Amino acid sequence: MNRLLNIADEARLTFANLADTASDLAVPNLRLGVTGLARAGKTVFITALVHNLxxxxxxxxxxxxxxxxxxxxxxxxxxxxxxxxxxxxxxxAALLEDRLWPRSTRQVSELRLTIEYESASYLARKLGPGKLNVDLIDYPGEWLLDLPLLKRSYAEFSAEALKRARAANRSEIAAPFLAELSGIDPDGPEIETTAQTLSETFKAYLAACRQDSHALSMLPPGRFLMPGDLDGSPALTFAPLDIPFDAAPARTGTFRAMMERRYEAYKTHVIRPFFRDHFARLDRQIVLVDVLHALNAGPDALTDLQVALGEVMTSFRPGRKSWLASIVNRRIDRILFAATKADHLHREDHDRLQAILRKLVATGMEHAQFKGAEVDVLALAAVRATREATVKHGGQELPAILGTPLPGEGVDGERYDGKSEIAMFPGDLPEDPESVFQTVESISPNSVEVDSSLQFLRFRPPRLDRTAEGMKLSLPHIRLDRAIEFLIGDRLR
Structure with a gap:
């Protein structure tokens, strides 16, 4: 299939764009997509952005x-x-009252924020105050990894999925699924219980890949990891089979035909509506990336993340902003990639964190910029959970971070109660981003690389300062303002 949408879907998308354009005549509107893979901080980012504004x-x-x-x-x-x-x-409430991080994104959700402002232009100010509606669209990054499947046949999906499963860094994790697969005859009869068992072992393999010790990112189909109300449906009960990449069409009634039919149903009922109703209507996009999580898991996780981000970029429809063209074919004209949890590192390492992320998305950035979109890379913490300090260790003064670990978090055999603040040396990222893709050694706390405790230690949200009148201030952050300026600043001039 060469097109992401069929003619009927394209028509529906055009009508939706026409409706959006009509509403823009009253108050301009900007649809901002917020996504990222697991634990990247999508919910926290939106909450902090809205709270600060x-x-x-x-x-x-x-x-x-x-x-x-x-x-x-x-x-x-x-x-x-x-x-x-x-x-x-x-x-x-979770952030301010309970000092707990909000639950992760499990579905598409939306919020409309209206901004009233005075234009920087003298002539525009004479026309009255400006107003902009910003629709924040929150969706799981795992769903984004499904979009390339719209252009792939079941045989192509199977070949790619099994190639990954049999790779050196995954074969042990995938062993139960591969063992189950070895007893399947693709040309045998279709049996529901066999389909269920095979699909469950495949889903268990995908879930295991996502665990902290592996931190792998290329895990389509994405809805398998967060099925929602589709859990148990035939459209989510399939798995790849050992068939040739260019296999001939399956015979009716065979197990392969059953798997292929359900794969196509997944594309029709899960992927295509998400693309048509949400993704294809975006104007701007921020992709949040937990680079530190992948760094701690090692080069395999980083390489896998690089592949996943490349797939993400192929799904975007980047291009220059054009009022007339956007009525028929909307384009994303600005994309921001943000490495989250910058507060886990001292500020001296933020540029290095950005350099690693820039390498991860280099190919995709070139593609989007060639199409006319503006792309930037940033290290940020939407909510800053730590403060910076200096500690002495081994006769040296080292840059440290101060924060309160979540209850039950621990490092070096010590567990924390969620009440005590600690100081820790976070370690230094390497100057050369290439090196993080090459080393396979565990990184010790005294190393000049990344502190392995970052993989496990999570800090509580900060206790907010109060004004002299007793009012709580807005959530502290690192470079959230720079992200806001890039994403919407030009629409408030």
Missing amino acids: IHGGRLPVFNAAAGGRLTRAFLQPQPDDAVPRFDYEAHV
Whole structure:
């Protein structure tokens, strides 16, 4: 299949774009997609962005706020009746009252933030105050990895999935699934119980790949890891089979025909609606990446992450902003890749973290820029959970971070109660980003590489400071203002 959408879907998308354009005539609208693979911090990013804009956060690089042109920001009713609302209030309560991180993204959700501002242009100010609706679209990055499947046959999917499963870094994890697969005759009769068993072992293999010790990212089909209300449906009950890449069509009634039919149903009922109704309507996109998680798992995890991010970039429809063209064929004109949890490192290492992420997405960046989109790379912490300090260790002064580990977190055999603040030396990232793809040794806390404790130690959200009047300040961050400026700043001029 050469097209991501069929003619009927393209027509529906065009009508949706026409409706969006009509509403823009009253108040301009920008649809911002927020995604990332597991544990990247999507929910935290949206919550922190909205909280800082509504409560007048410290945003010195966000020009509209720094220049005093931001009049106010407030939430509006949910714009799409069929899409769940992003539960902003519950996430703020978790961060501020319980000092716990919100639950991870499990489905598509949406939130409308309206920003009122004064234009930087004298002539525009004479026309009155400006207003911009920002629709924040939150969706799991694992679903993004499904989009390339729209262009792949079942035989192609099977060949690629089994090649990954049999690779040196996965074969042991995939052993139960591969053992189950070895007893399957693709040309044998279709048996439901066999399909269920094979599919469950395949899903268990994908889930094991995602565990902290492996931290692998290339795990399509993405909905297998978060099935939601489709759990147990035939569209989610299939697995790859050992068949040639260019195999002839399956005979009716065979096990292979059954698997192929369900794979096509997955594309029809799961992937295509997500692409048509959500992804293809985005104007801007931020992709959050937990680089530190992959670093701690080693070169295999980093290489796998690099492949996954490359697949992500092939799914985007980048291009220059054009009012007329966007009515028929909407394009993403700005993409930001952000390495999250920068507060786990001292600021001296933030440039190195950005350099590693830049290498991970280099090929995709070139493609998007060639198509006319603006692309940037950034190290950030949407909510800063630590502070910086200096500690003495072995007669040396080392840059340290101070924070309160979550209850039960531990390092070097010590467990924390969630109440005590600790100081730790986070280690130094290498100057050469190439080196992190080559070393296979575990990194000790005294190394000049990455501290292996970062893989396990998670800090509680910070206790917010209060003003003299007793009011809580906005959530602290690292470079959230730079991200906001890149993503929406040009629309507030």
